Amino acid sequence: MDPKNGYCPDTKTFQSLRPSVPLPLSTEPLSIIQYTLSLLNSPTTGINISATTFLVDSTTGLRLSYADFLRQTQNLASSLQARYPFLSPNDVAFVLSPTSIHVPVVYFALLSLGIVVSPANPLSSSSELTHMVQLCKPLIAFATSSTAGKLPSSFPHGTILLDSPEFLSMIQTPASTSVSYPIIRQSDSAAILYSSGTTGKVKGVELTHRNLIALTAGLYYNKFNNAADEGETTEQEVSFMTLPLFHVFGFFMLIRVASMGETVVMTERFDFEKMLAAVEKYRVTYMPVSPPLVVAMAKSDLALKYDLSSLKLLACGGAPLGKEVAERFKSRFPNVEILQGYGLTETTGGVTGMNGPDESDRYGSAGRLAVNTEAKIVDPDSGETLPPGQRGELWLRGPTIMKGYVGDKQATSATLDSEGWLKTGDLCYFDADGFLYVVDRLKELIKYKAYQVPPAELEHLLQSIPDVADAAVIPYPDEEAGQIPMAYVVRRPGSTINESQIIDVIAKQVSPYKKIRRVAFINSIPKSPAGKILRRELVNHATSSASARL
Numbered sequence: 001m002d003p004k005n006g007y008c009p010d011t012k013t014f015q016s017l018r019p020s021v022p023l024p025l026s027t028e029p030l031s032i033i034q035y036t037l038s039l040l041n042s043p044t045t046g047i048n049i050s051a052t053t054f055l056v057d058s059t060t061g062l063r064l065s066y067a068d069f070l071r072q073t074q075n076l077a078s079s080l081q082a083r084y085p086f087l088s089p090n091d092v093a094f095v096l097s098p099t100s101i102h103v104p105v106v107y108f109a110l111l112s113l114g115i116v117v118s119p120a121n122p123l124s125s126s127s128e129l130t131h132m133v134q135l136c137k138p139l140i141a142f143a144t145s146s147t148a149g150k151l152p153s154s155f156p157h158g159t160i161l162l163d164s165p166e167f168l169s170m171i172q173t174p175a176s177t178s179v180s181y182p183i184i185r186q187s188d189s190a191a192i193l194y195s196s197g198t199t200g201k202v203k204g205v206e207l208t209h210r211n212l213i214a215l216t217a218g219l220y221y222n223k224f225n226n227a228a229d230e231g232e233t234t235e236q237e238v239s240f241m242t243l244p245l246f247h248v249f250g251f252f253m254l255i256r257v258a259s260m261g262e263t264v265v266m267t268e269r270f271d272f273e274k275m276l277a278a279v280e281k282y283r284v285t286y287m288p289v290s291p292p293l294v295v296a297m298a299k300s301d302l303a304l305k306y307d308l309s310s311l312k313l314l315a316c317g318g319a320p321l322g323k324e325v326a327e328r329f330k331s332r333f334p335n336v337e338i339l340q341g342y343g344l345t346e347t348t349g350g351v352t353g354m355n356g357p358d359e360s361d362r363y364g365s366a367g368r369l370a371v372n373t374e375a376k377i378v379d380p381d382s383g384e385t386l387p388p389g390q391r392g393e394l395w396l397r398g399p400t401i402m403k404g405y406v407g408d409k410q411a412t413s414a415t416l417d418s419e420g421w422l423k424t425g426d427l428c429y430f431d432a433d434g435f436l437y438v439v440d441r442l443k444e445l446i447k448y449k450a451y452q453v454p455p456a457e458l459e460h461l462l463q464s465i466p467d468v469a470d471a472a473v474i475p476y477p478d479e480e481a482g483q484i485p486m487a488y489v490v491r492r493p494g495s496t497i498n499e500s501q502i503i504d505v506i507a508k509q510v511s512p513y514k515k516i517r518r519v520a521f522i523n524s525i526p527k528s529p530a531g532k533i534l535r536r537e538l539v540n541h542a543t544s545s546a547s548a549r550l
Contacts, residue, residue, distance in 0.1 A: 005434035012385035047261035082175035089114025094138035119246035186210035214399035323363035342366035373398035
């Protein structure tokens with residue numbers, strides 16, 4: 001293996017350059033909650049559970065210490081067992097709620113009972129939610145009074161509202177009988193999170209307790225062992241959760257924070273200025289972010305009106321961050337480090353990342369392979385495995401790779417091969433020093449902020465409009481959002497349908513982040529002989545001066 005980049009010419013694979021992290025024996029019964037609490041209570045973490053704040057609601061000012069949180073989690077678990085005796089391990093619970101300090105209690109209580117957590121975006125449309133429910137087949141739902149009406153049907157064990165007196169009673173008062181925690185295998189499913197595919201169908205990504213344990217172990221080791229190696233004492237970290245808790249990034253960051261005894265500040269609805277005020281008020285030290293937020297902090301005058309001196313680190317993921325933006329941010333906030341990473345829902349989150357200031361200067365890179373992870377770069381046409389510096393599809397293997405797509409064997413077999421390699425669908429390369437660069441998305445997903453927008457889904461809707469003869473959707477670069485969905489439309493003869501009409505029709509049928517935000521009219525959609533849309537041609541047209549003449 002080349003010690004500079006981890007490439008082994010014999011196997012044609014890239015190995016992680018990070019020190020390996022020991023994991024619990026895979027045969028040992030262990031849930032992600034048991035593992036997280038074992039780390040939290042270890043001497044390495046070294047916090048006072050009663051005195052340390054875990055969750056802060058920045059809107060209401062409400063706080064939960066670790067002791068309060070664990071008490072509420074246990075109360076909810078005992079109440080669920082008492083009220084729903086037929087709810088068993090491996091049953092699925094659907095969660096449709098905005099971010100609140102109740103959501104982590106729900107997640108931890110369900111996971112501790114072996115119940116599979118399946119959270120969805122509360123902005124999802126009714127048809128999207130119906131499809132998700134058909135995939136995961138939940139027996140119970142957790143929602144709020146504002147989201148429950150969107151749920152597609154009743155559930156065998158009903159729906160619990162997180163803003164109801166019933167729920168508050170469940171978390172505040174333990175049931176008369178103590179919790180009987182089941183034996184949970186690491187191979188058991190822990191969560192079903194949702195990821196869009198190029199076909200336009202949402203897929204349910206099945207993640208195991210082992211997946212989450214492996215990810216948490218790597219993150220925990222990275223923090224505490226690096227600090228020990230450098231002779232640092234780890235002070236109390238405070239993060240601001242910019243990410244929704246149904247998203248894989250927010251989901252695993254919540255578990256990460258809990259395992260390390262850190263404090264997390266959250267808000268129901270993200271607001272840029274309120275975030276800045278919270279950073280100042282709660283002395284936030286780091287934030288997981290997407291590139292548009294880095295852009296806003298680099299450019300907005302609002303960011304200069306608040307004391308952000310406590311901020312030390314931004315963990316940036318979800319889409320590539322441009323060199324210009326990163327340099328502009330660094331010139332404004334020279335003491336804040338930006339560490340970029342890459343991951344998918346299918347990899348339980350981050351599988352590459354940067355570590356320390358020496359790596360953070362690699363602008364445009366997504367960092368190096370995470371611990372216990374290996375990769376291949378495969379030519380998408382020939383199937384040949386490629387060395388450093390050559391572009392191909394990124395394949396990944398390791399303990400954080402998903403179990404599969406729930407209820408979709410065909411999609412699972414197309415994405416996971418018999419040797420456990422996950423085909424990411426992303427065109428990438430590793431440089432001579434083992435840093436990953438994501439060149440393009442073979443999967444053609446549009447990354448609007450940190451959300452995935454499948455072009456095919458929007459194309460199907462466009463083509464259902466009577467005045468539209470044909471259509472294609474492409475990513476159009478946008479400084480604030482990263483990319484926005486742009487439609488190229490061929491009108492039917494005699495039609496006078498315009499841009500605003502098309503935008504309005506689609507907006508009524510999709511989640512807000514999937515809206516088409518730009519439309520151009522064209523005589524025909526460029527396609528290959530096999531009928532595949534040649535999106536790259538349209539992207540080139542859209543981003544060149546020729547686009548005005550189409």
